[in-house]
Amino acid sequence: MKKKITFKLNGEMRSVEVEPNDILLEVLRGKLGVKTPKYACGRGDCGACTILLNGKSVRSCLIFAIEVDGAEIVTLEGLSKDGLTPLQESFIEHNSFQCGFCAPGMTLTATELLEKNPHPTEEEVKEAIAGNLCRCTGYVSIIEAILDASKKQ
Amino acid sequence: MEELKYVGKSFTRLDERDKVTGAARYVDDLDFGPNLLYAEIVESPYPHALIKSIDTSEAEKVPGVVKVVTGKDFPYRFGLYMHDRYVFAQDRVRFIGEQVAAVLARNPKAAKKAAKLVKVEYEELPYVLDQMEALKDNAPIIHPDLANYWHVPWYFPKPGTNIAHWRKVRKGDVEKAFAEADFVFEDTYRVPRYAHCCIEPHISVALYDYSGRITVWSSSQSPHTQRNLFAQALAPLGISHKDIRVVVPYVGGGFGGKAGVSMEILAVALATVVKGHPVKVRWTRAQEFYNTYMRQALVSKIKVGVKKDGTIVALKNELYWDAGPYAEYGANVVNAAGLSATGPYRIPNVWIDSICVYTNKPAAGPYRGFGYSETHFAIESHMTRVAKMIGMDPVEFRRKNAIRRGDPVAYGAPMNPNGLIEAIDKVAKEVEWGKKEESKDPNKVIGKGFAIFWKAPAMPPNTSSAAFLKFSEDGSINIVVSGMEIGQGYMTVMAQIAAEILSVPIEKIRVELPDTDRNPYEWQTVASHVTWSCGNAVKRAALDAREQIFEVVHQAYHLEKETLYLEDEKVKCKTDPEFQLPLKDFVINGIQTHDGTYRGGPILGRGIFMPEFTTTVDDPETSQGGHPNVHYTVGAGAVVLEIDKETGKMRVLKAVEAVDAGKAINPDLVKGQINGGLLQGLATVLYEDMRFDDKGKVLNPNFTDYKIPTAMDVPKEIVPIIVEVPQPDGPFGARGISEHTMIPAAPMVANAVEDALGIRIKSMPVTAEKVALAILQGKKEVE
Numbered sequence: 002m003k004k005k006i007t008f009k010l011n012g013e014m015r016s017v018e019v020e021p022n023d024i025l026l027e028v029l030r031g032k033l034g035v036k037t038p039k040y041a042c043g044r045g046d047c048g049a050c051t052i053l054l055n056g057k058s059v060r061s062c063l064i065f066a067i068e069v070d071g072a073e074i075v076t077l078e079g080l081s082k083d084g085l086t087p088l089q090e091s092f093i094e095h096n097s098f099q100c101g102f103c104a105p106g107m108t109l110t111a112t113e114l115l116e117k118n119p120h121p122t123e124e125e126v127k128e129a130i131a132g133n134l135c136r137c138t139g140y141v142s143i144i145e146a147i148l149d150a151s152k153k154q
Numbered sequence: 155m156e157e158l159k160y161v162g163k164s165f166t167r168l169d170e171r172d173k174v175t176g177a178a179r180y181v182d183d184l185d186f187g188p189n190l191l192y193a194e195i196v197e198s199p200y201p202h203a204l205i206k207s208i209d210t211s212e213a214e215k216v217p218g219v220v221k222v223v224t225g226k227d228f229p230y231r232f233g234l235y236m237h238d239r240y241v242f243a244q245d246r247v248r249f250i251g252e253q254v255a256a257v258l259a260r261n262p263k264a265a266k267k268a269a270k271l272v273k274v275e276y277e278e279l280p281y282v283l284d285q286m287e288a289l290k291d292n293a294p295i296i297h298p299d300l301a302n303y304w305h306v307p308w309y310f311p312k313p314g315t316n317i318a319h320w321r322k323v324r325k326g327d328v329e330k331a332f333a334e335a336d337f338v339f340e341d342t343y344r345v346p347r348y349a350h351c352c353i354e355p356h357i358s359v360a361l362y363d364y365s366g367r368i369t370v371w372s373s374s375q376s377p378h379t380q381r382n383l384f385a386q387a388l389a390p391l392g393i394s395h396k397d398i399r400v401v402v403p404y405v406g407g408g409f410g411g412k413a414g415v416s417m418e419i420l421a422v423a424l425a426t427v428v429k430g431h432p433v434k435v436r437w438t439r440a441q442e443f444y445n446t447y448m449r450q451a452l453v454s455k456i457k458v459g460v461k462k463d464g465t466i467v468a469l470k471n472e473l474y475w476d477a478g479p480y481a482e483y484g485a486n487v488v489n490a491a492g493l494s495a496t497g498p499y500r501i502p503n504v505w506i507d508s509i510c511v512y513t514n515k516p517a518a519g520p521y522r523g524f525g526y527s528e529t530h531f532a533i534e535s536h537m538t539r540v541a542k543m544i545g546m547d548p549v550e551f552r553r554k555n556a557i558r559r560g561d562p563v564a565y566g567a568p569m570n571p572n573g574l575i576e577a578i579d580k581v582a583k584e585v586e587w588g589k590k591e592e593s594k595d596p597n598k599v600i601g602k603g604f605a606i607f608w609k610a611p612a613m614p615p616n617t618s619s620a621a622f623l624k625f626s627e628d629g630s631i632n633i634v635v636s637g638m639e640i641g642q643g644y645m646t647v648m649a650q651i652a653a654e655i656l657s658v659p660i661e662k663i664r665v666e667l668p669d670t671d672r673n674p675y676e677w678q679t680v681a682s683h684v685t686w687s688c689g690n691a692v693k694r695a696a697l698d699a700r701e702q703i704f705e706v707v708h709q710a711y712h713l714e715k716e717t718l719y720l721e722d723e724k725v726k727c728k729t730d731p732e733f734q735l736p737l738k739d740f741v742i743n744g745i746q747t748h749d750g751t752y753r754g755g756p757i758l759g760r761g762i763f764m765p766e767f768t769t770t771v772d773d774p775e776t777s778q779g780g781h782p783n784v785h786y787t788v789g790a791g792a793v794v795l796e797i798d799k800e801t802g803k804m805r806v807l808k809a810v811e812a813v814d815a816g817k818a819i820n821p822d823l824v825k826g827q828i829n830g831g832l833l834q835g836l837a838t839v840l841y842e843d844m845r846f847d848d849k850g851k852v853l854n855p856n857f858t859d860y861k862i863p864t865a866m867d868v869p870k871e872i873v874p875i876i877v878e879v880p881q882p883d884g885p886f887g888a889r890g891i892s893e894h895t896m897i898p899a900a901p902m903v904a905n906a907v908e909d910a911l912g913i914r915i916k917s918m919p920v921t922a923e924k925v926a927l928a929i930l931q932g933k934k935e936v937e
Contacts, residue, residue, distance in 0.1 A: 036183040037176035039406070041353045042439045046857035049353055077176035089174045093166055096822050099641030099830065101173030102353040102406030108174060131864040134857060136351050136407050137641045139833035140865040141872060142826055 006070040010035065011079030019066040026050045026061040029076065037077035037105035041134075048133035051106035052076050058113045077105040080112060088112060091150035092143070099137035107133045111147045120151050160653035161886045164822035165660055168645040169404070178404045181357045181373045186432040190359075191220055193424055193435045194265035196255035196272045197445075198247035201514035201850040202281035202294060205245060205254065205274060212271040213257055218264030221428055222272065224255040228423045232387040233482025234379065234414045236305035238297060238318070239517070241387060241423045246279070248296055248479030249516045250851045251444040253420065258428055283850045285476040285511035286453060288316040296479050296512040306614070308770040308782075309485055318481035319510040321492035323564045324776040326503030328459075331468035335459030339540050340470075343456065343532035344917040344937070345900075347476070347844050348449040350521055351862050354406020355442045358418035360425035361432040368425060369399045372418045375408045375638050376678035377401075377668040383415045384422050391426060398422075400670045408640035409834070410520035410893075413680045414483045416446045443855035447519030448844075450484055451476040454495075454532035459503075464546045466555045468503035471495045473529065476518065477510050483519035485510040490612030491525025493565055493777060497533035498574055498608035498788050500561045515850045520680060522834065522893045526609040527900065531839075531918055534605040534901030539914065548905070549582050552606050552790075563786075565777045570785040573879035577790040577812035578606060580875050584810045585792040598798050600807070601910025605898035606790045610783035611681035611890060615768035619688035620674035623652060623695040623759035629723055629738035631658055633692060636668040636676035637684040642892045643823035647685055648692045650819050651885050655696035657720040658737070674762075682787070682890030685819065687763050689885035694761030706754035707735060710745035765883075785881055787889050789813035791832070791898030793869075795906035802926030804840060804903075805870070812875035813894055817887035821876055824891055828874035831895025837863045839900040839920050 007016040010033060017032050029035040029052070038061050041049035045060040052061045053075040080086060085093075088111055098104045107130060114121060114129040121129065126147050127140075135143065172178040210222040225242035233239045243254050255272050259265035280294040287293060293316060297303070301313035309319045332338050358372040368388075374380055377400040385395045405412060421435040437446070452475055459468040473495060477484040492508025521527075541551035556574045563569055581587075582604070591600040622634040633652055639645045645665035653660045666673060676688060704715040707725050717728045720737075727733040739745075744754035765784050772780030794808040811828050818824045841861045845853040854860045880887025900918055908914045913928045915936045928936050 030182075034185075036179070039180070039354065040182065040436070041355060041406075042857050044439070044856060044858070046439075047353060081175045085175065092174045093170045096164075096167050096170060096643070096826055098170065098173045099643070099826065100352070100354070100407040101169065101178050101404060101641070102180065104173045104178075105176050127865040127868065131866045134353060134862060134864065136353055136409070136834065136862060137830045138826060139829035139831075139872070140863075140868050141829040144865060144868070 004067060006067060008069050008071060009073040011075055011082065021065065021067050023066045024062060025064040025066045025069060028066040029061060035076050035078055039102055039105065041102070048106045048110065049103055051109045051133065053109055053113065058110045077108055080108065086112065087153055088115060088147065088150040091146040095142050095146035095149065097138065097142040097146045103133055103135040107135065107143060115151055115154065119154055123148060158654060158886070160650045160660060161819050162817065162821070164820055165646060165650060167643055168649055168660070168665060169639055180354055180404050180406050181359060181371050182436060184371060184403065186359060186434065189431050191258045191260065191428060191431045191433050192262045192265045193420065193433055194257045194269040195253045195420070196269050196274065198243065198250060198252040198254055200247060200276055200278055201250050201283070202279040203247050203276040204279060205243060205247065206277055207275045208255055209273040210255065213268040216264055216268040216271065218260045219257055219268045220260065221258045222255065222268065223424065223427055227427060230387045230390065232383050232415065232419065234383065235486050236303055236309055236482045238303050239480040239482050241419050249514055250849060251516060253445070256420065256424055258424060258433060281514040281850065283513055283515050283846065285451065285474045285513055288511045288513050296514065308489065310774055316512040317509060318477055318512055319485035319488055321489045321508040322775055322777060323492060323504055323506035325564055325566065325778065328468045328470050328503045328505040331503035332459045335467050336462045337544050338457065338459040339543060340457035341536060341916065343454045343535060345452040345528045345531050346918060347451045347518065348521065348838050348842055349443050349844065349860065350409040350411035352407030352409060352411055355439060356412065356417050356437040356446050357435070358421035359432055359434045360421040362425040362429050364430055367397050367399065368393065368422060369401065370418070370422055371401050373405050373412055374402050374418060375405070375413045375640055375680055377636055377670050378675050379678045380415050380418060381670045384419060387419060388422065388426065402638060402668045404667065405638055405640045409522040410524065410680065411446050413520045413678055439857070440855040444516040444852045447483065447521070448516055449521035450487060450518040452528040454529060456532050456536050458536060458540050460540060460544060462544065464541070464544060464551050464554050466499055466501050469496055469501045470505040473508040475510050476513050476515060478515045478517040479512055480517040481510050481512060486612055487520060487525040491529045493782060494526065494608065494610060495529045496564045497530060497537065498557045498606055499555045500557045504564045506564065515846065516852065523609065523897050524612050524681065524893060526607065527835065527838070527897050530605065530607055530897050531900040531904070534898065535904050535916065538604070538905045549578065549587050549604050553578055556606065565772065565780060565782065567781045570881065571879050572786065572788045573814040573877035574606065574788040577788060577814060577877050580877065581790040581792045581810050581812050584873050584875065585794060585808065587792065591794065593796055597800055598796050599910040600794060600796050601906040602792060602794055603902040603904065603906030603909060604792045605902040605905065607894060607897040608786045608788045609894050609897060610786045611683040613677070613681050613683060615770050615782065616764055617677035618762060618764035619676050619684065619691040621688065621691040621695040621761045622674055623692070623699050625737070625741035625757045627738065627742045629658065629736065629741060630662040631656070633663060633665045634673050635665065635688055635692065636670070636673040637688040638668060638679035640679060642827060643820060644679070644684055646823065647689065647819045651689050651692050652696045655693060655700055658723055682893045686881065686884050686889050689888060690763035691761040693885045694763065695759035698761055699757050699759030702757050706740065706745055710747050710753045785889060787814060787891055787894050789894060791902050793902045793906050795903060795910065797907065797910050797925060799929055802922035802929065804922060804925065806836060808871040808873070809836070809869045810873040810875065811895060811898065812877050813891045814877040814879055815891045816881035816884050816889040817878055818876045819886065819888050824876050825874040827892045828895045829872055831892065832872060832899055833863050833868065835896030835899025836903065839903045839918055841867065841919070843919050843921065
């Protein structure tokens with residue numbers, strides 16, 4: 002039984018028909034052309050599918066699409082719309098990402114952190130991004146970039 | 155030597171903007187239109203069984219299902235170095251999770267539903283999960299047809315047994331040397347299996363179009379090798395190399411798991427039965443664990459003889475590897491590790507047996523470190539123990555026995571120039587070796603552990619890299635190569651090498667991702683060899699372009715080529731300081747001469763590189779007489795480890811690692827490799843713990859139960875150290891360092907545990923549970 006849902010996606014109102022058991026991640030990627038949230042574990046372990054739902058970072062692989070009717074969603078596409086944020090500039094400067102697959106989720110989680118806590122300690126940064134797995138970098142270059150961005154803001 | 159402007163500088167990555175903006179596209183981000191079909195795989199529930207029958211009739215009735223196929227549709231074997239792997243299981247299955255049949259459907263839900271309705275009747279066979287059991291006389295034979303499999307001449311399978319390959323190294327007379335040694339010590343170490351855990355799961359999409367061409371989009375380290383293996387496997391269908399195109403966009407991590415061909419062939423085979431439909435096979439996280447490659451498990455029985463003064467006189471190392479049921483790639487891990495299972499030591503008498511054993515666990519193969527991480531746990535644990543037993547400091551023992559330039563390695567060839575001693579000294583100093591540290595917390599103790607390492611690229615002797623380099627009208631450059639940016643920073647390093655030769659800033663250089671129709675050949679992005687090998691090809695392509703530039707300037711202006719040089723994107727002349735010709739003025743459209751005609755045309759550089767001194771022509775009984783490895787990269791690592799005596803919980807207070815990069819083309823990227831590789835190595839010893847049930851089913855194929863490190867697990871302090879003893883045949887002296895960075899992690903932790911508590915743990919992982927139980931039970935050794 003399909004149902005039409007409408008929500009704000011990266012600043013734009015979008016409507017789409019979904020089955021009640023359609024996963025938000027697959028709807029975003031498959032039906033709405035938003036490709037930065039990635040499938041990697043499908044069970045909320047890794048954070049590669051992180052999006053901002055009403056301003057909060059959530060795992061889009063754990064949410065049914067039907068739940069976001071009327072909500073506001075921001076993905077990395079939305080974050081980069083008006084040029085790079087200082088955090089993104091800092092990631093570039095620090096060569097933060099290697100393969101880059103975790104970058105969208107990591108960036109949204111770190112963005113949320115810096116909004117809530119503009120000057121986090123190193124421990125707070127580590128704790129905030131602990132739900133976003135990265136297999137390449139050992140996290141060092143990512144943590145440094147977030148701390149550096151926070152100093153500049 | 156002239157000062158380098160681009161090489162040796164920490165430029166920001168060429169691909170970083172793509173990645174932080176989300177512009178980077180991975181295979182699953184590509185759109186294939188409404189004709190796309192999704193594949194769901196029917197998997198074996200048994201570790202070893204005969205397939206008696208398969209009934210697909212119910213599955214075919216599910217709405218949305220287009221086709222259901224079984225092994226009968228694809229009676230093909232394939233493999234990189236031995237054809238022991240099947241596209242789909244034929245008469246028998248050999249591990250839990252093996253592909254038996256597949257459903258192709260218009261949507262994933264229909265495919266999943268139908269796959270459950272495929273009825274397979276099996277007859278269970280005896281199975282064997284442990285490599286030591288599989289070597290016994292009464293063990294079930296996993297490949298009765300082993301004698302008929304094609305393999306490279308340097309594989310030595312033993313038909314009638316479960317031995318897929320046996321590498322023997324014999325040098326000197328070990329028994330005599332043990333008899334004459336002042337001290338001999340022998341023990342056994344165990345390393346379990348591990349998973350790569352790339353964040354991007356394996357994925358492959360293939361289209362067999364109406365013209366008969368196959369295009370494959372895959373997440374791969376090996377586009378050309380994939381094309382070669384696909385062409386070999388599908389040759390019975392009349393498909394040749396030119397009919398296959400492999401396109402690889404960005405790859406979300408490799409670590410060896412995306413080398414060669416594993417699941418990718420499924421999409422290719424399936425596409426051939428549904429012409430005109432792209433077919434997508436995307437692995438779930440669970441499949442990622444049990445049906446790609448794992449890292450092989452190892453049992454290492456090691457015996458070392460020394461003189462009173464600490465000189466190592468003999469080493470015997472018996473290595474037994476659990477390869478799972480398919481060893482086409484894994485046996486080369488066994489081969490490479492066997493050739494180098496002395497560790498980076500000068501040892502006159504050597505006996506190594508490296509034995510690749512078939513089991514009914516999932517298939518295993520290449521993983522960052524390629525056997526060296528595994529062997530070094532045993533070697534480097536053992537060397538510390540031997541040193542201590544003869545009353546010698548473990549670092550001094552290593553300094554004394556470290557292999558030096560010109561020393562013969564185990565197979566007789568001379569060791570390349572290297573900075574091993576410098577690495578040892580720098581790490582020892584940084585970690586304040588010899589200084590005992592105490593925790594402020596009385597429940598905690600602090601230990602220090604040290605390890606050294608080496609690793610050579612494991613490659614067939616004639617592997618090669620190739621590069622094209624082309625200019626555009628504004629003097630910008632596209633480098634067209636087929637090495638893979640798997641995160642290591644390959645693109646940036648290639649651009650820096652070309653920039654150095656051509657004086658073009660790296661902002662004006664692009665490095666293109668592979669497409670086998672257009673990009674020239676690269677064997678594979680494995681073995682940590684692309685900086686060295688493809689770097690040489692790119693350097694030669696840039697030199698070729700420079701020669702063409704000088705030639706056209708010579709023709710148009712009659713300046714002697716020897717007087718010309720490039721600086722700031724201009725051709726300049728040593729004898730005529732007034733002469734300055736910007737590259738952009740002529741690299742496409744040529745140079746106009748006095749009569750109005752033009753000279754030159756598009757500048758197009760070409761470079762290839764293949765080592766011409768390597769050979770695998772050796773005596774299989776001794777491995778003497780050949781030169782299988784191009785060179786070794788060396789280094790050292792140390793850890794300061796704090797241990798809670800009540801819980802066994804460990805925390806890395808400081809980790810130091812030095813690696814000899816020859817020349818760090820981009821020091822920041824080298825440090826990035828050390829940070830990342832060290833944590834991946836520390837994870838294998840401290841966190842990751844793969845569990846199987848009694849039939850070989852993986853019990854924890856997910857990130858909830860198989861713990862890869864989070865940001866909370868980063869050592870308190872990491873000190874990366876770069877050593878630079880140039881590699882004579884490397885581009886600007888560079889050699890590879892990426893895989894190496896994880897090798898010393900496991901033994902240095904085990905050595906630190908012994909330093910802190912006097913407890914020797916001889917099996918990985920070294921978990922808090924093992925440590926706490928040993929303390930509780932008063933054990934000094936843990937098997």
